[in-house]
Amino acid sequence: MNDPIRNNLARPQRYWYVDGLAEMAGGGVILLLGLTYAIGGLLPKGPWRGLVIGIGQPVIILCSAWAVRRVVSTLKERVTYPRTGYVQYRHPRGSNRWSRVLLIGFLAMAISIAVTLLGxxxxxxxxxxxxxxxxxxxxAYLGARIGLKRFFAVGFFSMLLGAVVCWLNPPYPWPYSLLFGLEGLAWIVCGALVLRHYLLSTRPLDAGNSDE
Known part of the structure; x- marks a missing residue:
């Protein structure tokens, strides 16, 4: 049953993904994570491989938590808001902002540990x-929560990709380089298709008013 209150609460979240920019940015971060595994795979076995993977990934996660939203917000100010309107999102300030960045990094590590324990x-x-x-x-959970059906397709692709990499069974760390690399590319392609559709189906509001 469709809950109108829940739908109204999720609408601002859906609007964040209306242009595909967030997916492309997130895909870039995931692609970088896959790249750390690829670089580690090219290095000889030893401490450098562990440093690249063990330190490079937390650095990417922490930096991206700060950079992605800023980059996406800047692009939205130039591409999205002039076309379909501006939405004011709450942004943490000062120490709260860095606390949130650290919290995201902590949650990412906690999820990684949880997956390790479950597996x-x-x-x-x-x-x-x-x-x-x-x-x-x-x-898929995120897609169901905010009402974006395309996330179900990406979620299914993630499951299928994991199964294919498992079947190929390349030596470590290439399974995760393939998994995260192709996962990141999938998000970038998905976001690019959404952005293309958005640009073709909308136009700047000033241009629309001038035609009237």
Whole structure:
């Protein structure tokens, strides 16, 4: 049953994804995570591989938590708001902002630990499939929460991708390079298609008023 109150609460969240910019930015971050695995795979076994993967990923997560929203907001001011209107989102200020960044980093690490604990005892080959399953379920949940059906398609792709990487069974760390790299590309492609549709179906409000 459609809940009008819940739908109204989710509407500002859906508007954040109306132009595909957030998906493209998020896909870029996921692609960078896959790149850290790829760089680690090119390095000889030793401490440098662990440093690239173990330190590079938390740095990317913490920096992206600050940078992505700023970049997306700037692009929306130039592309989205002149076409379909401005929405004021609440932004934390001062120390609260950095607390939120640290919280996001902590949650990312907590999720990683939780996935590790849940997957304990699974064969190493199965891990990419398990990771893809967890990603797919999380994306599907987000899509259901804010009412974006395309997220279900991306979630299904994540599950399928994890299964394919599991079947290919490349040596570590290439399974995760493929998984996160292709996952990031999927988000970028999804966002680009949404952006293309958005640009074709809308026009700047000033241009629309001048035609009347």
């Amino acid at each position: 304990r005892g699974l064969p190493e080959q199965v891990w990419p499939a398990f990771t893809g399953l967890m990603l797919g379920l999380a994306i």
